[in-house]
Amino acid sequence: MPRDKELFEALTEDTVKRAEEMCASLSTSLGLERRGQTTYYQGAVSDMAADSNRFTKVTVAEAGRERNVTIISDAPLPETRKALLVYRMAPGDDMKYIGIIGAPRSGNRQDDEPGKQYFARFDILQDVRKR
Numbered sequence: 813m814p815r816d817k818e819l820f821e822a823l824t825e826d827t828v829k830r831a832e833e834m835c836a837s838l839s840t841s842l843g844l845e846r847r848g849q850t851t852y853y854q855g856a857v858s859d860m861a862a863d864s865n866r867f868t869k870v871t872v873a874e875a876g877r878e879r880n881v882t883i884i885s886d887a888p889l890p891e892t893r894k895a896l897l898v899y900r901m902a903p904g905d906d907m908k909y910i911g912i913i914g915a916p917r918s919g920n921r922q923d924d925e926p927g928k929q930y931f932a933r934f935d936i937l938q939d940v941r942k943r
Contacts, residue, residue, distance in 0.1 A: 852872065852874075853874065855899025857889065860894040871884040872899045881936070897936075909938065910938045914933040914934075916931065918931075
């Protein structure tokens, strides 16, 4: 079975419904901050391998890369090979991806407060938006 098909089948109707609800509740204020060419969006991520399948609010840092983004959270996110990330780029433009969350690290810039923000790479495996 192709890997992409296996990932898509992992989305239950309940997971898709929760992702839709999370997108509906996201703020429509788009650009939170810009550092260089990075744009920040409000979003949420869910570890699909966990029993709870709860969403955790995150900030998504998109720097023009096609296959990965950085996710920023208030607490370290667990590494996982199967996560659902949702965020809103503009009203009606909801992004939904299945991917891998890498090891989290605390902020290392001068204006980052240690222990207040955690950064993790999200490698996009599949775009699961309805088209």
